[in-house]
Amino acid sequence: MPSIQDDILMTTRPLAVIILAAGQGTRMKSARHKVLHPIAGRPMLLHLLASVAELAPERKVVVVGAGRDQVEAAVAGLGVSIAVQEQQLGTGHAVAQAHDALAGFAGDVLILYGDVPLVRTETMRAMLDRLSRGDEPRAVVLGFRPDDAAAYGRIIADGQGVIEKMVEHKDATPEERAVTLCNSGLMAVRSTDLFVLLDRIGNDNAAGEYYLPDIVMLPGAQSAVIETEAWEVAGVNSRVELAGVESLWQQRRRAEAMRDGVTLTAPETVFFSHDTVLGRDVVVEPHVVFGPGVSVADDVTIHAFSHLEGATVERAAEIGPYARLRPGARIGVKAKVGNFVEIKKAELGEGAKANHLSYIGDASVGAGANIGAGTITCNYDGFFKYRTQIGAGAFIGSNSALVAPVTVGEGAIVGAGSVVTKDVEADALCLVRPPQEGKPGWAARFRTKMKARKDAK
Structure with missing residues (x-):
């Protein structure tokens, strides 16, 4: 035949x-x-x-x-x-x-x-x-x-x-x-x-x-x-058959990716979109999902449980685990997006890092900048979106909130726990928090007072 x-x-x-x-x-x-x-x-x-x-x-x-x-x-x-x-x-x-x-x-x-x-x-x-x-x-x-x-x-x-x-x-x-x-x-x-x-x-x-x-x-x-x-x-007449055809497509796409030089450590757990582009020597760990519009360059590592959509990842960058790249995310050469970090409509320059528990939206992060754990860009006031500019080599301390529109200059340092509402000059130190005050014995007196009040009830 x-x-x-x-x-x-x-x-x-x-x-x-x-x-x-x-x-x-x-x-x-x-x-x-x-x-x-x-x-x-x-x-x-x-x-x-x-x-x-x-x-x-x-x-x-x-x-x-x-x-x-x-x-x-x-x-x-x-x-x-x-x-x-x-x-x-x-x-x-x-x-x-x-x-x-x-x-x-x-x-x-x-x-x-x-x-x-x-x-x-x-x-x-x-x-x-x-x-x-x-x-x-x-x-x-x-x-x-x-x-x-x-x-x-x-x-x-x-x-x-x-x-x-x-x-x-x-x-x-x-x-x-x-x-x-x-x-x-x-x-x-x-x-x-x-x-x-x-x-x-x-x-x-x-x-x-x-x-x-x-x-x-x-x-x-x-x-x-x-x-x-x-x-x-294979035809589709029901949701069951739809899932079956999706599985067929994914199986073939995974095999194609591996033939083209991509490492999938647990292929059956990785899901591609119809237009996913992966370079050579990319490593994709288990349970990674690629939505539409993703392009990944050579030598990138995408750790487990990450989700990427509408994003561009440049050479030798590192993503995840548990990272989310949303549409408009552009991750530069050797940049790092760590665990529980979300990037939306934002660029991370070459070697920039956002390693832990951060949200970077409508922002530009310069080369070599470091975004501390728990940092967020406050980009939305309920009506409009605004951008945050973070210069090359800047250091943003943990648990900081950058209220857009705002610019942090090159080499500037923002102290941990700051709420930044005004531009920060290049190489400046920005501290936005009250001075620490200690009151000796206050905690013990407070506990005694509250226990007495509770016992009286």
Whole structure:
């Protein structure tokens, strides 16, 4: 049976892509459209469109039913046309709704599913290349062999991948159900054939629907199947299946990271986003989560239980454990963000340190500066955000509050426990606390007085 590798050539015909997303998604039990549920921080539909984009299609059509407004908002600016399937009459009927959006188009059509988000660009290209082969099949179907064929439609094909029969599970005989090659639903067809063929199929089946695969079995030219691995065509119809596809994606991304020179000390506990970028010789300890928008340079260590999102970490920096980098965090070369430190919309310069229990928000921390334990930048007055500037080499004592907008000059020292509300000059000492006063014997007298009062009750 032909594989993906056997069929990767190069097709030059114009391409249109139809993505079916008209299902009700009732098993998701969600107000969010099914295809907009995220995998690795990105909606399933956008995963698919990102893979499609590498093929440079001339047209892209998403067929929707309910939830059109949500889908339109999600694909705005991506050059996608929306077609609507008002009644759910099967996959063949859904594809037919793209007719007007493809008016005047001449080329190949790739039919995908919005809830099957992991299909690789290489697989799509292999389907199109098989369609362009000398025998010019009517259609190319993507097949797979799952561990449990369950209710999938079956493909009966010869050793060369020429399809002899395709049948839905509910309409299959026991012998046909014993076949392990299953239909993913993904298909490549020439535009000159597609809608003519759709007009010829009927709905004489158990569900009374118009099945897209039925175009394969119409009299005339033969169709072909190529195979891919089951993980690539895993679909999502429920939250359980969503978690399963997320797990598949994460497993592959972890393996890719390690192949590229990243150390994951407990791979199964690390979670990546779709756009996470990691340099070489990065070490990621257990239970680290990367949200969208994270870029990490070479030789960085990220200790356990840290969470990063929208952050940039430069070479040889050290993060965590239990650190949180929020959007806009920029951690400089060899800088350190320690345990229970939160950085938001702030830059730490080269070699700067915030080692313990601090919040640094809307701030700039100069090279070599040291932020003492328990320091916070008070950046919000309930209405507006303000910035704090901390110069290079400055030292901020523990348990200090820097009330923005405020600047601490280069080399300045802020004494522990200070509440800084005015700018501090470079190389100055800032002390904002009352002088310490001792009252000998006061504590003993206080205890005696309070015990007597308690005993009198």
